[in-house]
Amino acid sequence: MxxxxxxxxxxxxxxxxxxxxxxxxxxxxxxxxxxxxxxxxxxxxxxxxISWEFLTEMPKDGMTKGGIFPAIIGTLCLVAGSMLFAFPVGVMSAIYINEYAKSSWVKRFIQMMTNNLAGIPSIVFGLFGMALFVNRFGFGDSILAGSLTLGLLALPVVIRTTEEALKSVDDSFRIASIALGASKWQTTSLVVLPIAFPNIITGLILSIGRVSGETAPILFTVAAYFLPKLPSGIFDQVMALPYHLYVISTSGTDLKASREMAYGTALVLIVIVLIVNLLANWLRKYFGNKVKLH
Amino acid sequence: MNTSFKKFKETLIEGLLMISGTVTSLTVLLIVFFLFSEGIGVFSESPVEAGYSIALNKANTVTALSAEQVKNIYDKKITNWQDAGGKNEAIIAFRMDDIDTYYTEDELGSSFEHLPEKINELIEKNPGIIAFVSDKYKAKEFNGKIITVKNINPKSFLGGEQWFPTAEPAAQLGALPLILGTLWVSFCAIILALPLGLATAIYMAEIANDKVRNVMKPVIELLAGIPSVVYGFFGLVVIVPLIQDVFNLPVGETALSGSIILGIMALPTIITISEDALRTTPKAMKEASLALGATNWQTIYKVIIPYSVSGISAAAILGIGRAVGETMAVLMVTGNASVIPHTILEPVRTIPATIAAELGEAPQGGMHFKALFALGCILFIITLIINLSVEFISAKRK
Amino acid sequence: MNTKITFLTLILASAVFSSCKNEGAKTEETTTAVSITMKGSDTVLPLAQKEAEDFMKANAGSTITVTGGGTGVGISALQDGTTDIAMASRDLKATEKLKLQEAGKDIQSATIAYDALAVVVNPANKVQKLTREQIEGIFTGSIANWKEVGGADEKIIVYSRESSSGTYEFFKEHVMDKKNYASTILSLPATGAIVQSVGQTKGAIAYVGLAYLDVSIKALEVSYDQGKVFVAPSVAAAKDGSYPVSRPLFYFYNKSSEAKVKSFVDYALSDAGQAVVAAIGYVPVK
Missing domain, CATH: 1.20.5 (Single alpha-helices involved in coiled-coils or other helix-helix interfaces)
Structure with missing residues (x-):
């Protein structure tokens, strides 16, 4: 040169x-x-x-003081509930697409529908959750209704990442396993899944990040404005962090007094997202090196 | 025995997996079903609240009015029947609460027992009257002429320019400002985000070394992970006052504020997908170009970008898709005025923001409630078109 | 694998734990402690929230859930039986009354406070007072510049609550002679956001409940008799009726659940409850 x-x-x-x-x-x-x-x-x-009180106390004085404990717990409940639904269904769905579906037409169709589901705006999930779970099934505003709505929203994320994880497993493993006389399910559960597991977990963690920050789907399905009590069952309402941030930054009779609470809540949300992302990256790297060693 | 049990177990598991595989498709179908069955209802609902009627004097030649005409009459924008297709006669707009300007309390009776006949009398006496009356107070032998207010049809829903879902006596449901507002904000967001996103994608795919890339990739994922309500909050306390100051505007809640926030939110989508597209360029093509004496930059814009143009457009479209459906951030920063946008420095109202803000207050099962589901249908169709065109583009590429 | 196991155990544990707790809560209900859900108007929210907070402090073991969403949501929840009290910033509509009747509900109402609406502008605005007719002109769009009502040559920026809120309808009915708002008005989802925007925007005008008044915005004097007498909004003026733009706020509840909600509604109407009303900035009923 x-x-x-x-x-x-x-x-x-x-x-x-x-x-x-x-x-x-x-x-x-x-x-x-x-x-x-x-x-x-x-x-x-x-x-x-941020202080210990902020993280562990109930809101006080018209939500301008005290803490956001019930909102943190509420968000954890919703995350757990939605993953309880989305994780097994999503993983099984991805296994079906990648390991079982015989005709490529079925596969394409499911993939297309999954992509469509992923593209549906979150507020539409909110409308749907309200019409189906809250009204039709009569769950009312409840953790159950909110979790299912959020779970449906997270489903495409879980399916896609699991699919990627399964795809990355080399076919030679499957062929070897089948050749040794293992059945399809044995091959999938004992050979393919353990190899793909770290990447599947990464997907799970990423969808936790997504679910914990969504507001629109829980507006009409679960979120409470003020509920200084921990939930005692799946038909209870809960406060949730994103909705809490929304209400204390736009409503209330004295916005300035609650501004500090709003910044604190936003920070907690950001920290959750940060942790989730770092964890996912670390897992990816950690297991990425490990799998290569095999 | 053992093998048959095993076989049974295998089939069972396969069945279970298959059921899980259908869940997404089922959900899409259910969403379509619920949205449309509620949304379609808006067209069979009368814009006049149930339990009320609009009555005219018998001599009036007008037989039907549109919801818009009714609104304009009660807003005193139409004051003569000539303008509503009738004779030259001044309009007297009457509501139930106006009764005390015509009759004393004694005349109406202590428990309003004479109210129905007095309303009857009033309508009979005034040839120019239009009365919005409760069916409860309609006399048995009603002497007025009940007119029908035309139901809203898909054309007036999609093309109507007025969104007054709670207007009385007749609700105005014109979704055009909302549709245009949604598209306008999203489109501007992409105009802002595409150059930045594309430049970053090119930088990451072609220029940056591995070390920089390994830092940038997770940072961009982080950008995608920040909850929309945090973006909205940031927009509310930072972007809105900033826009107001910088452009010296009367208001800071504008389409531009929304577009900036949405643009930032669409960046990760655009960057990730276009970077993937740039990377699919075959090495042979790149090397051939370089061997011919082209610089790296010439190779990028003459070979790599043309090769991956379909992937880049998919990225742009998906970015629009992300922006179209965004709710909370937009609700908090765009000002939500339901006018057809003319510039980017005016407030706009988007469909998702409308649903989120109004659904809570609308009486469930009523016309307004159904209209919001109909808006959900429009939103769904827009995003479906976006998804299908991305599918089409990527299928073509293969 | 460990992460998954820990995760699942956690969920299981919490599920078991929560079901136990649920049993506990149910038996408690029969004693003095009550568990009430309230849902509805965003205007009433700050008041209900504070009342609930104080009530729970005084009655240990009671729980009150306060959920927003709007008057419409509150009333339809009352109809479905998913809430005990519906908070409302307007009276029941004819359709809602019909539906509640069909659902076999005998609805009781309690007026817990009055809310006076103040017309507010940016403090830099030199306009001090407006007549009702001028306000109507501004909100319907026929007056678009402050110089038309004695102010500086500046575009009027109208902020309003969302079209479906009780506040929006009340203002339309009582101040705007039932005419519709101009479509160019900016609507914000919550009053707090309106206060903030008016404080930031020179040409702004809006209506907010008395409770929301602070130094960042300026309340105007309003005349209801074509400019003869102008009255500034205040709790005292609203109470004696000289300030005309005030409306009742309601708690609606079903007769059948009266026993359950009575202690709370009584508290809201008691001197202590009414002191909260005044402290929040609404007008006490007594």
Whole structure:
């Protein structure tokens, strides 16, 4: 390259490249900067609000003081409930698509429907959850109705990641297992699933992140404005972090008094997302190295 | 025995798996069923609240009015029957509560027992009257002419420019401002996000070294993971005042504020998918271009981008899809005025924000409630079109 | 594998734990402690929330769930029997009355407070007072600039609550002579957000409950007699009726659950409850 004759056109070409590459680099770092601005804004404003009391106490004085404990527990309940539904169904569905479905037409159809489900806006899930679970099935506003609605929302995420995980398992494992006389289910459960397991768990963790931050689906299916009590069953309502942030940042008779609570709640939500993402990445890396060793 | 049991178990498991496999399809079908069965109901519902009627004097030649005409009459924008297809006669708009301006309490009776006949009398006496009366207080021998207010039809629902779902006596359900508002905000969001997203994708796929990439990838995933209500909150306390100051606007809650937030939210989708698309360019093509003396940059924009253009458009479309359905962030920053948008610096109202804000207050099973489900149908159809076109584009690529 | 097992055990444990607790709660109900759910109007929410908080403090073991959503949601929940008390910022509509009758509900109501609506502008606005007719013109869109009502040459930005809220309808009925709002108004989902926006926006006007007044916004004096007498909104003026724009706030409940909710409704109407009403910024009924 150094011996290249730097004629006029060559110089122009390289200058164009330098400008273009500089622009791209600049824009990429701009994208990263956006994230950093949002994160640091929430963190800097939110940290003063965080204390042990904030995390473990009930809201007080018209939700301008006290803590957000019931909202944290509520969100945990909803996450657990939705995953209890979405994880087994999603994994089984992906196993069916990847390991069992014989005709490619069926496979394509299910995949297409899954993609469609993934594209449906979250507010439509809210409408649907209200019409089916709350009204038709008569669950009322409850953890059950909210969890099922969120579970349906998370289903495509679980299916897709599980499918990817199963696909990445080399066919030689399956062939070897079948050749040794194992049945299809034995092959799937004893050979394929253990290898794919780390990636499946990564998908699970990512969908937990998604579910814990959704507001629109729980608006009309479970979320309570004020309920300073922990749920005692699946037909109870709960407070939830995202909805709590929404109400204390837009309603209430004194917004300024609850602003600090709002920053704190936003920070807790962000931290959950951060943990979920870091955990997923760490798992991916950890098991990624391990699987390669085999 | 053992083998037959084993076989049974295998079939059972396969059956179970198959059932799970149908859950997503079933859910999509159920969503379609529930949305549409509730939503279609809006077209068979009278815009006049159940239990009420609109009556005219018998001599009036008008036999039917549209919901819009009724609203304009009661808003005193139409004041003569000539403008509603009748004779030259001033309109007297009457509601039940106005009764005390015509009759004293004594005349009506202590428990309003004379109310029905007095209403009857009033309608009979005034040729220009239009009366919005409760069926409960309609006399047995009613002397007025009950007119029908035309039901809303799909054309007026989709093309109507007025969204007044709680207007009395007749609700106005024109979804056009909401549809256009949704598309407008989403479209502007993509205009803002596409250059940034594409540049980042190119940077990550072609320019950055592995070390930088390994840092950037999780950071962008993180951007995708931040809950929409946090974006909304950020928009509310930072972007809205900023827009107001920078453009010196009377209001900060504008389509632009919404587009900026939605653009940021659509970035991860655009980046991930277009980066994948850029990476599928065969190495041979790249190397051929470089061997011919093209610079890296020339290779990128003359070979790699044209090759992956369908993937990039899929990314853009999916980004729009993400923006169209976003609810909470938009609800918090766009101002929600139901007008047809003309510039990006005006407030707009989107379909998801309308559903989230109004569903709680609408009496369940009523027309307004059904209209919100009908809006859900529109949203569903928009996202379905988006998904299908992405399927189409990626199928073509294969 | 460990993560999965821990995860599942956790869920199982919590499920078992919660079912036990549920039994406990049920037996408790028969004694003094009550468990009440309330749902409905966002206007009533801050009041109900504070009342519930204080009530629970005074009656250990009682639980009160307060859920928003709006008057419509509250009333249909009352009809379905999924809530004990519906909070409302408007009276029942004819269709709702019919439906409740069909569902065999005998509905009782208690007026727990009054809410006076103040017309507010940005503090920088030099306009101090408006007549009802001017307000009507502004909200219906026929007056679009502040100079038409004696202010600076500036576009009027109208903020309003969502079209389905009780506040929206009340304002329309009592201030705007039942005419419809202009479609260019900005509607925000909650009053708190409106207060914030009016505080930030120079040309803004909006209506908010007295409870929401603070230094970031300025309440206007309003005249209901074509400009002869202007009255500033205050709890006292609303109480003696000289400030005309005020409305009742209700708790609706089913006769059959009266025994259950009585202690709370009584509390809301008691001196202590009415003190909360005043503290939040609404107008006490007594």
């Amino acid at each position: 150094t011996e290249e004759i730097l004629d006029a056109s060559g110089r122009a070409k390289r200058r164009a490249q330098r400008i273009a590459f500089f622009t791209f680099t600049f824009m990429s770092f701009f994208v990263i900067a956006i994230l950093l601005v949002i994160l640091s804004f929430i963190i800097i404003r939110g940290i003063p609000a």
